[in-house]
Amino acid sequence: MKKLLLVFATICVAFSCFAQDDEAIPIEKIWGVNVNPDNTVTFRFRDRNADYVVVKGDMGKYPMTKGEDNVWTVTTPHSLNGGFYEYFFIVDDVMMPDPSNYYSTQSSGIVYSNFIVPGEKGDLYSVQDVPHGTLSHVWYHSDKLGMDRMLNIYTPAGYEDGHKKLPVLYLLHGSSQFDNAWIQSGRMVQIMDNLIAQGKAEPMIVVMPNGNRQLQAAPGFDTFNLTYQAQTRKYLTKTNNGEWEAAFPEIVKYIDKHYRTIAKKKGRAITGLSMGGAMSTIISANYPDMFDYVGCFSCFPMGRGETADNLYEKIKYQLTKKTPKWYYHTCGPADELYPQVQKFWKDVEDMGIEFEHEEKGVGHDWFTWRMDLTDFVQKIFKD
Amino acid sequence: MKKLLLVFATICVAFSCFAQDDEAIPIEKIWGVNVNPDNTVTFRFRDRNADYVVVKGDMGKYPMTKGEDNVWTVTTPHSLNGGFYEYFFIVDDVMMPDPSNYYSTQSSGIVYSNFIVPGEKGDLYSVQDVPHGTLSHVWYHSDKLGMDRMLNIYTPAGYEDGHKKLPVLYLLHGSSQFDNAWIQSGRMVQIMDNLIAQGKAEPMIVVMPNGNRQLQAAPGFDTFNLTYQAQTRKYLTKTNNGEWEAAFPEIVKYIDKHYRTIAKKKGRAITGLSMGGAMSTIISANYPDMFDYVGCFSCFPMGRGETADNLYEKIKYQLTKKTPKWYYHTCGPADELYPQVQKFWKDVEDMGIEFEHEEKGVGHDWFTWRMDLTDFVQKIFKD
Numbered sequence: 001m002k003k004l005l006l007v008f009a010t011i012c013v014a015f016s017c018f019a020q021d022d023e024a025i026p027i028e029k030i031w032g033v034n035v036n037p038d039n040t041v042t043f044r045f046r047d048r049n050a051d052y053v054v055v056k057g058d059m060g061k062y063p064m065t066k067g068e069d070n071v072w073t074v075t076t077p078h079s080l081n082g083g084f085y086e087y088f089f090i091v092d093d094v095m096m097p098d099p100s101n102y103y104s105t106q107s108s109g110i111v112y113s114n115f116i117v118p119g120e121k122g123d124l125y126s127v128q129d130v131p132h133g134t135l136s137h138v139w140y141h142s143d144k145l146g147m148d149r150m151l152n153i154y155t156p157a158g159y160e161d162g163h164k165k166l167p168v169l170y171l172l173h174g175s176s177q178f179d180n181a182w183i184q185s186g187r188m189v190q191i192m193d194n195l196i197a198q199g200k201a202e203p204m205i206v207v208m209p210n211g212n213r214q215l216q217a218a219p220g221f222d223t224f225n226l227t228y229q230a231q232t233r234k235y236l237t238k239t240n241n242g243e244w245e246a247a248f249p250e251i252v253k254y255i256d257k258h259y260r261t262i263a264k265k266k267g268r269a270i271t272g273l274s275m276g277g278a279m280s281t282i283i284s285a286n287y288p289d290m291f292d293y294v295g296c297f298s299c300f301p302m303g304r305g306e307t308a309d310n311l312y313e314k315i316k317y318q319l320t321k322k323t324p325k326w327y328y329h330t331c332g333p334a335d336e337l338y339p340q341v342q343k344f345w346k347d348v349e350d351m352g353i354e355f356e357h358e359e360k361g362v363g364h365d366w367f368t369w370r371m372d373l374t375d376f377v378q379k380i381f382k383d
Numbered sequence: 384m385k386k387l388l389l390v391f392a393t394i395c396v397a398f399s400c401f402a403q404d405d406e407a408i409p410i411e412k413i414w415g416v417n418v419n420p421d422n423t424v425t426f427r428f429r430d431r432n433a434d435y436v437v438v439k440g441d442m443g444k445y446p447m448t449k450g451e452d453n454v455w456t457v458t459t460p461h462s463l464n465g466g467f468y469e470y471f472f473i474v475d476d477v478m479m480p481d482p483s484n485y486y487s488t489q490s491s492g493i494v495y496s497n498f499i500v501p502g503e504k505g506d507l508y509s510v511q512d513v514p515h516g517t518l519s520h521v522w523y524h525s526d527k528l529g530m531d532r533m534l535n536i537y538t539p540a541g542y543e544d545g546h547k548k549l550p551v552l553y554l555l556h557g558s559s560q561f562d563n564a565w566i567q568s569g570r571m572v573q574i575m576d577n578l579i580a581q582g583k584a585e586p587m588i589v590v591m592p593n594g595n596r597q598l599q600a601a602p603g604f605d606t607f608n609l610t611y612q613a614q615t616r617k618y619l620t621k622t623n624n625g626e627w628e629a630a631f632p633e634i635v636k637y638i639d640k641h642y643r644t645i646a647k648k649k650g651r652a653i654t655g656l657s658m659g660g661a662m663s664t665i666i667s668a669n670y671p672d673m674f675d676y677v678g679c680f681s682c683f684p685m686g687r688g689e690t691a692d693n694l695y696e697k698i699k700y701q702l703t704k705k706t707p708k709w710y711y712h713t714c715g716p717a718d719e720l721y722p723q724v725q726k727f728w729k730d731v732e733d734m735g736i737e738f739e740h741e742e743k744g745v746g747h748d749w750f751t752w753r754m755d756l757t758d759f760v761q762k763i764f765k766d
Contacts, residue, residue, distance in 0.1 A: 046477050099477075116608055127603075132522040
């Protein structure tokens with residue numbers, strides 16, 4: 001009897017849900033984020049039962065107020081600067097992206113929703129009516145890593161119809177990120193299109209590989225398919241063992257074979273953020289004839305198959321005997337890695353090596369890295 | 384005083400939110416969907432206050448039960464067939480995608496979360512360890528439409544290193560969709576990679592333009608940037624006026640110029656779903672020497688700058704005087720457009736024209752269209 005009652009209760013619940021579904025409001029109709037004409041931003045989230053709803057992101061953190069139709073709202077108390085913003089809601093004790101927003105980015109396991117505020121940086125990070133480059137997702141085979149792997153390749157506007165050889169920037173993502181990070185969170189396509197159109201950056205090819213040793217490509221694009229997410233940690237165990245860095249020349253070889261490149265040191269730059277910056281430092285130290293421009297954003301080189309002493313010797317050799325045209329490290333003062341980064345800078349300088357480094361940006365965040373990329377690409381391949 | 388109290392209250396709310404934030408659980412830790420070893424699927428959603436939570440999608444609709452830690456769960460009562468699934472949650476009276484799932488697709492204004500169940504179709508729609516083609520996002524200039532526009536172009540594995548000329552399939556999306564629809568919801572890259580690797584489809588180039596007259600590219604990739612969503616309807620007013628179809632030869636010209644194509648009727652196919660199928664029908668009727676393979680999934684041609692009488696005459700001429708190798712229309716019996724589709728089929732046959740059409744699939748949905756594409760590409764360019 002008890003069982004029968006349970007079955008009946010279940011049917012009732014199911015039925016009541018079907019009835020309620022007809023009243024369910026597609027979330028697209030509850031417009032989650034709106035940039036107002038004065039560049040304040042209004043957020044909305046519909047929830048009839050929550051105790052509290054908060055919006056948090058690059059613009060700060062604001063509690064929201066429940067109003068008509070159970071829609072929680074808040075408008076930022078001041079205008080926001082032009083830029084690309086990430087945000088999420090906190091609904092009771094749960095973080096979630098804006099369910100009404102098409103645009104999301106993923107970084108270090110968190111899904112963010114996005115909006116753009118027009119103005120200086122916002123304009124730079126937006127698709128403008130300028131000539132657009134091509135973005136391609138290409139597969140190459142790595143003999144050393146024993147697998148096919150994806151490369152994301154940006155070629156500047158006009159490449160398809162041109163004949164000129166172009167320089168190449170190798171652009172590396174950070175830990176817990178993927179080969180699409182600079183495209184999605186980094187807005188690299190828009191930054192490159194806009195800076196090249198303005199004559200501020202040289203037309204260049206940009207190559208973005210996946211820096212995780214055991215992954216072929218970003219989640220959803222490799223053979224882990226949509227089961228990747230739960231297994232992140234499991235499949236990243238070999239990422240820091242140095243094999244990836246040792247296999248890097250295969251990528252350069254592939255690019256020089258398949259694209260119209262200036263296949264020389266003077267036509268190559270490498271940089272990256274955090275783990276990707278460490279990789280840039282290590283790869284360029286191990287192949288000192290390969291890159292004339294080396295950058296490192298929010299990073300200090302560590303481990304990755306190198307002992308510190310060994311690496312410092314290689315960097316000394318690279319900077320004194322093979323002098324790259326530009327060797328540049330940067331870090332924001334609020335970056336949690338800054339003490340370690342400063343130690344690295346000091347260690348190198350203690351070897352008597354001059355070396356350009358700069359405290360710049362804010363923290364260990366995309367707000368900083370987008371600016372780092374913007375500045376870096378305006379200074380390379382100029383001579 | 385009242386104002387002061389309000390300020391104080393606001394500070395309290397803000398402070399209390401900061402305190403609560405420390406307890407907020409990143410949603411990634413509440414694993415939203417899990418395909419179990421027996422191919423049942425378990426869904427989870429955390430909400431401490433909701434009256435009810437339901438999961439709805441291609442697998443059906445199930446009320447969820449609140450358990451420990453305020454996590455609502457349900458497991459499908461039976462194993463699911465292999466395939467690619469879309470789902471969303473209904474939380475009280477609001478629809479939302481799974482906030483813990485990286486993978487989402489957008490179709491007709493709704494954001495869905497996704498999972499894959501292994502097995503026949505699931506395997507076909509998955510990234511397998513086979514040679515992979517390249518997917519490129521390329522811009523061309525349309526003189527007739529007066530704007531730069533994006534093309535998504537798939538070239539099969541080996542294209543970069545080959546010399547052989549290849550046939551081209553032009554693949555068109557539906558209304559309220561964008562040029563990335565066949566890539567995201569349609570899984571076309573995986574379908575093509577896998578069928579070509581199995582020898583079931585010929586290596587071919589696939590070109591996916593944006594079929595909305597006033598859009599350069601999908602939301603986020605055109606100059607509307609991230610403001611697009613609210614303005615969908617506003618900017619789609621000209622989409623059905625026939626200008627887009629009239630400008631189509633510009634795309635074919637661009638592709639034949641920049642890719643190693645078989646630049647003849649026998650080397651070209653065109654198909655699409657819903658609006659895209661209507662476009663395929665109209666474009667191929669207007670340019671009867673352009674395509675030897677014409678498909679139309681879940682569609683009937685209507686309006687788009689053509690009167691019915693005029694279009695029927697053109698189709699009659701196309702099918703009787705210019706005989707394409709394969710002219711094929713299909714529609715699912717549960718498709719809401721099926722009565723109109725059947726009328727179109729009858730109208731054409733009433734002109735005394737034989738014409739291949741088939742009741743196939745289910746409704747007006749991606750479950751059907753993925754199968755339609757799978758079948759279509761195995762039959763074209765075989766001779």
